[in-house]
Amino acid sequence: MTETANTNQPFAGLELVPRTDAKQTAKDFKSDQEVRWCPGCGDYAILAAFQNFLPELGVPRENLVIISGIGCAARFPYYMDTYGFHSIHGRAPAIATGLAASRPDLSVWVVTGDGDGLSIGGNHLIHALRRNVNIKILLFNNRIYGLTKGQYSPTSERGKITSSTPVGSLDYPFNPISLALGAGATFVARTIDSDRKHFTEVVRAATDHNGAAFVEIYQNCPIYNDDAFEPLKSPQSRDDRLVRLRHGEPIRYGAEEEKGLRLGKYGGLEECAGDDEGVVVHDASVEDPSYAFALSRLDNEEFTHTPIGVFRAAPRTTYDQLMREQIEEVTRKQGEGDLETLLTSGDTWRIT
Amino acid sequence: MQKQIQQIDRVIIRFAGDSGDGMQLTGDRFTSETAAFGNDLSTLPNFPAEIRAPAGTLPGVSSFQLHFADHDIMTPGDAPNVLVAMNPAALKANIADLPRGADIIANTDEFTKRNLNKVGYLDNPLEDESLADYRVHPIPLTSMTVKALEDFDISKKDAERAKNMFALGMLSWLYHRPTDGTIRFLERKFASKPVIMNANVAAFKAGWNYGETTEEFSVSYEVKPAALPPGLYRNISGNLALAYGLIVASRSSGLSLFLASYPITPASDILHELSRHKRFGVQTFQAEDEIAGVGAALGASFGGGLGVTTTSGPGISLKSETVGLAVSVELPLIICDIQRAGPSTGMPTKAEQADLLLAMFGRHGEAPVPIVAARSPSDCFDAVLEAVRLATKYRTPVLLLSDCYLANGSEPWRIPEIDSLPDLQVEFASEHNHTDEDGTPQFWPFQRDPETLARPWAVPGTPGLEHRIGGLEKADGHGNISYDPDNHDLMVRLRQAKIDGIARDIPPLEVDDPDGDARVLVLGWGSTYGPIGAAVRRVRRNGAKVAQAHLRHLNPFPTNTGEVLRRYDTVLVPEMNLGQLSLLLRARFLIDVIGYNRVRGLPLKATELAGAIQDVVDSART
Ligand code: SF4
Numbered sequence: 020m021t022e023t024a025n026t027n028q029p030f031a032g033l034e035l036v037p038r039t040d041a042k043q044t045a046k047d048f049k050s051d052q053e054v055r056w057c058p059g060c061g062d063y064a065i066l067a068a069f070q071n072f073l074p075e076l077g078v079p080r081e082n083l084v085i086i087s088g089i090g091c092a093a094r095f096p097y098y099m100d101t102y103g104f105h106s107i108h109g110r111a112p113a114i115a116t117g118l119a120a121s122r123p124d125l126s127v128w129v130v131t132g133d134g135d136g137l138s139i140g141g142n143h144l145i146h147a148l149r150r151n152v153n154i155k156i157l158l159f160n161n162r163i164y165g166l167t168k169g170q171y172s173p174t175s176e177r178g179k180i181t182s183s184t185p186v187g188s189l190d191y192p193f194n195p196i197s198l199a200l201g202a203g204a205t206f207v208a209r210t211i212d213s214d215r216k217h218f219t220e221v222v223r224a225a226t227d228h229n230g231a232a233f234v235e236i237y238q239n240c241p242i243y244n245d246d247a248f249e250p251l252k253s254p255q256s257r258d259d260r261l262v263r264l265r266h267g268e269p270i271r272y273g274a275e276e277e278k279g280l281r282l283g284k285y286g287g288l289e290e291c292a293g294d295d296e297g298v299v300v301h302d303a304s305v306e307d308p309s310y311a312f313a314l315s316r317l318d319n320e321e322f323t324h325t326p327i328g329v330f331r332a333a334p335r336t337t338y339d340q341l342m343r344e345q346i347e348e349v350t351r352k353q354g355e356g357d358l359e360t361l362l363t364s365g366d367t368w369r370i371t
Numbered sequence: 372m373q374k375q376i377q378q379i380d381r382v383i384i385r386f387a388g389d390s391g392d393g394m395q396l397t398g399d400r401f402t403s404e405t406a407a408f409g410n411d412l413s414t415l416p417n418f419p420a421e422i423r424a425p426a427g428t429l430p431g432v433s434s435f436q437l438h439f440a441d442h443d444i445m446t447p448g449d450a451p452n453v454l455v456a457m458n459p460a461a462l463k464a465n466i467a468d469l470p471r472g473a474d475i476i477a478n479t480d481e482f483t484k485r486n487l488n489k490v491g492y493l494d495n496p497l498e499d500e501s502l503a504d505y506r507v508h509p510i511p512l513t514s515m516t517v518k519a520l521e522d523f524d525i526s527k528k529d530a531e532r533a534k535n536m537f538a539l540g541m542l543s544w545l546y547h548r549p550t551d552g553t554i555r556f557l558e559r560k561f562a563s564k565p566v567i568m569n570a571n572v573a574a575f576k577a578g579w580n581y582g583e584t585t586e587e588f589s590v591s592y593e594v595k596p597a598a599l600p601p602g603l604y605r606n607i608s609g610n611l612a613l614a615y616g617l618i619v620a621s622r623s624s625g626l627s628l629f630l631a632s633y634p635i636t637p638a639s640d641i642l643h644e645l646s647r648h649k650r651f652g653v654q655t656f657q658a659e660d661e662i663a664g665v666g667a668a669l670g671a672s673f674g675g676g677l678g679v680t681t682t683s684g685p686g687i688s689l690k691s692e693t694v695g696l697a698v699s700v701e702l703p704l705i706i707c708d709i710q711r712a713g714p715s716t717g718m719p720t721k722a723e724q725a726d727l728l729l730a731m732f733g734r735h736g737e738a739p740v741p742i743v744a745a746r747s748p749s750d751c752f753d754a755v756l757e758a759v760r761l762a763t764k765y766r767t768p769v770l771l772l773s774d775c776y777l778a779n780g781s782e783p784w785r786i787p788e789i790d791s792l793p794d795l796q797v798e799f800a801s802e803h804n805h806t807d808e809d810g811t812p813q814f815w816p817f818q819r820d821p822e823t824l825a826r827p828w829a830v831p832g833t834p835g836l837e838h839r840i841g842g843l844e845k846a847d848g849h850g851n852i853s854y855d856p857d858n859h860d861l862m863v864r865l866r867q868a869k870i871d872g873i874a875r876d877i878p879p880l881e882v883d884d885p886d887g888d889a890r891v892l893v894l895g896w897g898s899t900y901g902p903i904g905a906a907v908r909r910v911r912r913n914g915a916k917v918a919q920a921h922l923r924h925l926n927p928f929p930t931n932t933g934e935v936l937r938r939y940d941t942v943l944v945p946e947m948n949l950g951q952l953s954l955l956l957r958a959r960f961l962i963d964v965i966g967y968n969r970v971r972g973l974p975l976k977a978t979e980l981a982g983a984i985q986d987v988v989d990s991a992r993t
Contacts, residue, residue: 050839052851081834086670089842096839097852102831104673105841106666107696113663117670117678118831121629121654125674125831143666146659342654349649356651358622362615362786366403366552367605370596 031229031334032153035123036082043074048083050100056091061212061238062159066098068215069157072222078126085128086115088135091166091240092159095130109140112147115154120339126226129156133174134164137193141173145202150338151230157222158195158235159212163244176320181243196315196330199233200308206232207311208329212239213252217263217327224329230337250322262317264328269298272324280317280324288313290324303332374583375590381440382546382594383448386538387465388457388478389426390419390433393535398435400539400556404548406606406783409596410439413901415447415974416779420636420719427481427489432464441595445901445908447780449976455538457481457512460490471504476541478534480513508587512537519577523570533574540578547593550579602785609748609777610637612784613681613707614644616755618651621677623756624763624795629671630679631656631664636719637775638681638709661689665706669693672702673840675799675830677759679705684713684726687770691733694768698738698866700840701817701826703762703769705755710774712972721972722776724897725948730770731926731955737863739870741765742925744772746900749784751777754923756793763797764876765869766825772925774947776974777898800827800836805848814838817850823876824869874927880935884918885911890991892939893984894964896922896952898974899945905977906945906984915988925952933960941991943967945980 048070056062073083083101087093089108096103102125106114111129119127129147136144136158147154163181164170170183174195178187199207206228210221218236225232237248250256258274270280271293281297283289286309291297305311311331317324350356384401388394395416405412415436424431438448453474456462458481469475482495496502497509516537520530536557543550554572561568582588607615621628630653632642646655654671658664665680672678680690687708697704710726712718730742741761745754751773762769803812804827814836817826829836838850846853847861882892895903900921907919920935922928936942936956942964944953950966957963967983969975 079834080837081832084831096841099839100837102837103839103841104670104700105839105843107692107842110662110666110693113658113666114670114673116663117629117631117656117667117672117676118674119670120656120667121627121671121676122674122831142659143663146663342656346649346652346654350652353650356618356648358619358792359789361618361648361651362789363603363605365605366407367603367786368407368409369603370409370599370601 030076030226032226033078033126036078036126037124038077039079045070047080048073048100050098052097054098057242059241062092064212065236068218072219076226082124083126084118085130086111087130088140090132090135092130092132093135109135110143112143116147116152119152119154120342123339127154129154131156131158133160133162133172137173137195148199148202148204148231148233151205151335152338153230155225155232159238160195160235161238161240161244162247163240165240165243169243194315194318195235197312200312200315200331204233205230205333205335207331209235209327211237211251211327228332229334251325260322260325262324262326264301264326266301266303269300286313288317303329306333377590377592379592379594383438383451384453385434385436385451385465386455387432387434387461390423390431391426392457394433394435397535397539398437400553401542402437402606402781403552404543405439407549407552410594411443411597411599411783412437412439413444413447414781418720427458427460427486429460429464429490432460434465439594441597443597445904446974446977449978459487459492463490474506476508476510478512479509480511510587516574519574520570523566525566525570529567533571536571536574537578540575541582544579544582545588545591547591600785604783604785606781607749607784608779608781609751609773610640611644612749612751613755613773614641616752617679618648618653619792620756620759620795623792624677624759624797626677626797628653629668629676631658631667632681633658633661633664635683635686637711637778638683641681661686662693665690665693669697669702669704672704681707683709683711687726687729695734695736695738696842697768698740699842701766703766705758705762705769705771707771709778710772718972720775722774722974723947723970723972724774727925727951730772737867739867741767741769741870741873742772743769744897744923744925745777746897746921748777748780748782760795761873763795765823765873766828772897774898800829801833815849816840817845818848824865824872871927874930877924877929879931880920880929882918882920882935886916889916889918890940891988892918892920892942894920894942894944896925902975902977902980903945906980909981910984915985917984917988936960936962941965941987943984943987945975
């Protein structure tokens with residue numbers, strides 16, 4: 020493989036990925052395949068926003084790889100004119116780990132959903148985040164199983180009436196942001212399918228992070244869980260509920276920024292007046308994830324204060340880089356491997 | 372006193388003791404001395420799955436058997452001529468395997484009332500008449516070691532621990548083994564602890580001197596070097612040979628090796644070994660589970676690497692869905708199954724061949740996978756090279772079958788000349804391979820090579836060949852998702868035909884039938900090669916005619932397999948399972964082969980098998 024190290028690359032996560040000066044447009048990333056999500060599905064907006072965003076990376080199409088598992092979201096790679104791998108349920112992070120660890124010249128993206136990433140593939144997701152391999156994980160959270168026709172998912176609210184839970188689901192949902200932070204993720208963010216500008220900012224920040232990035236995207240499934248995030252989308256209610264996290268800025272929200280967040284008892288965060296002198300200034304780079312975790316716990320079923328944006332961006336050396344460094348280090352110390360020396364190592368004897 | 376030296380042609384020694392007594396190390400060292408001396412040899416380590424089972428108990432017994440000879444031998448031997456029993460448990464656990472007249476060297480220090488009671492001996496068997504059929508050598512190994520190390524500034528415990536070196540020294544004297552290797556080994560092993568090093572060397576020498584001076588042994592034995600084919604040799608175990616094979620395959624294919632595995636007995640040693648060879652550019656990845664292991668390996672293959680995952684039966688079950696994906700996306704992938712006794716956790720440190728049907732059929736849908744089986748420890752090297760050749764040439768996952776006996780057992784290996792190693796060079800796709808109606812060049816990821824039916828391997832980073840693959844059915848040629856019934860029928864048949872076609876690319880099944888007029892064929896696969904070979908020799912020595920053949924490829928079978936089977940009146944198939952190859956042969960060739968099946972977690976016994984072959988030969992004659 021040719022690896023063109025790129026010195027003027029603005030994105031930290033793309034340091035070893037070659038760059039092209041050729042002009043790219045969203046169209047360059049559209050495959051010739053007909054997109055087959057249901058009409059009105061939030062996935063359309065995400066696909067379009069993503070294709071619109073890619074040209075700013077300046078990465079040649081052939082160095083982009085999108086890997087998915089199973090589910091509605093997992094069809095994503097088929098619609099992208101890049102390299103793509105639609106794999107099996109839950110396993111995309113594992114496959115992406117093998118690819119990214121062995122090919123630092125690729126920009127590797129995982130597209131997953133709440134069922135794929137948090138249920139059947141939960142183990143791979145947490146370990147990919149813990150290891151911090153340089154992959155970007157987009158988790159489309161629609162809080163329902165779409166492709167298998169509407170069963171509740173690990174992010175569905177409790178008591179959800181679905182085809183498999185006709186009198187209501189019994190289990191408590193995961194909070195994906197808390198989970199990712201708990202797993203030691205170095206980059207954790209949340210955005211919304213319908214807000215292209217915000218989506219683009221978050222995905223840009225994820226690309227600019229060298230290491231595993233976890234982006235939860237609230238995604239509407241009009242067929243099985245319509246308007247699940249409506250309070251966060253409707254112009255009447257959203258400003259009152261969306262807590263927009265901006266690095267270095269005080270956390271204020273509400274139509275008039277009349278509300279804010281300050282440190283509460285027991286290490287949590289609590290609502291306060293916007294002009295409270297204790298309003299927290301958001302810092303995504305804090306090494307200790309407790310603060311980001313406290314932010315993630317503000318979520319509730321009523322969406323009274325739902326943070327979006329980058330919760331945490333605290334880079335640490337990536338697994339793939341450490342792996343390469345070990346190999347380089349050992350090779351420098353011991354010299355490059357020689358087959359004959361290897362095979363004849365230990366006690367040998369000659370028979371003539 | 373000038374002692375008598377007796378010439379013998381072969382010996383089987385079994386070292387047995389508590390898991391903490393260092394029997395595997397002792398066996399390894401004796402093996403190295405024997406290898407250096409030039410005997411042919413074969414070893415069988417046998418240890419419990421528990422890391423430290425309670426001391427002195429039967430489940431805690433660990434043993435190492437070594438068979439060495441002045442001629443070429445095929446197995447670690449059925450019955451030991453010499454048992455070194457470091458405690459009563461070791462005696463009790465192994466006595467049933469000893470033929471009458473065998474030597475028993477027992478460490479009397481450990482034959483205390485308490486230890487005897489622990490394993491149910493009411494009286495000390497060394498003192499009553501119960502061992503009258505054997506030649507018992509009661510020797511206080513522990514106290515003599517402690518005495519020999521009196522002058523060393525070490526704890527009593529450390530001194531006692533050196534008793535295995537005392538025993539090794541004694542046995543080395545008894546069989547005229549060279550000692551330099553062991554002394555060098557101890558110097559290396561304890562380089563950072565000079566006192567312990569000197570104590571161990573002293574214990575080893577004390578054991579040797581004791582052999583020479585004691586009246587316990589009036590005779591010592593000489594086993595002449597074996598006349599093996601000329602060349603440079605080393606001793607090698609199956610797992611080591613497999614690891615080396617992967618490194619060589621990576622070099623000669625030009626693909627970087629990416630090993631992704633989850634620890635599991637008895638496969639973990641391959642992961643350990645490869646982790647030590649980073650200077651060859653080897654990437655090893657300890658995955659979070661078996662599924663991630665095969666997934667990451669497949670990801671590396673997608674990226675143009677040599678993706679490998681190593682495991683044992685339970686891991687294969689977990690990986691099976693991903694292997695199905697690899698079949699569907701037609702990417703090279705090596706899956707090594709170091710079989711152990713199952714089902715479930717079964718007996719993790721014991722051997723079995725009961726994953727053949729799992730390898731053959733253990734996937735959803737029509738998902739054929741080539742299967743290559745190693746037949747001896749050193750053969751794991753060649754077997755893995757063959758697996759890589761098939762995987763890369765045909766763009767397919769390949770299952771490599773080894774087992775616990777091959778993995779841990781060892782034998783001398785003639786080290787191949789580097790330039791005699793196969794060239795496995797792989798070419799990636801770099802150009803368009805199709806033109807659409809309006810003349811635009813395109814890349815079709817499922818446009819097959821007409822001869823091999825392999826699809827192009829176009830790796831990310833190659834401009835112009837961007838494409839998507841996945842588990843959904845693909846249209847023949849362009850590879851886009853297709854639900855067309857006829858296309859699915861075609862693709863299922865193409866994938867099958869690709870694997871079936873490998874039969875043309877592998878050597879025919881060779882038959883060893885010295886006079887060409889045997890009426891009975893013994894056909895095996897995998898690690899039964901040694902026992903079958905030894906049994907066939909034995910039967911032939913008795914004047915019976917019997918043919919032998921051994922399968923390296925279990926899927927597809929060599930093209931002449933049916934013809935070979937039909938040539939004989941009776942086909943006997945010995946296996947360490949309940950008849951899995953038998954089932955495949957009957958189904959494929961409509962020939963009612965006879966099974967010889969043992970699932971004891973141990974290699975087949977050549978003597979028993981020889982009896983079974985003789986019976987079949989006798990009944991074929993009538
Ligand atoms: S089922 Fe829901 S998530 Fe799936 S494609 Fe349809 S709308 Fe989208």
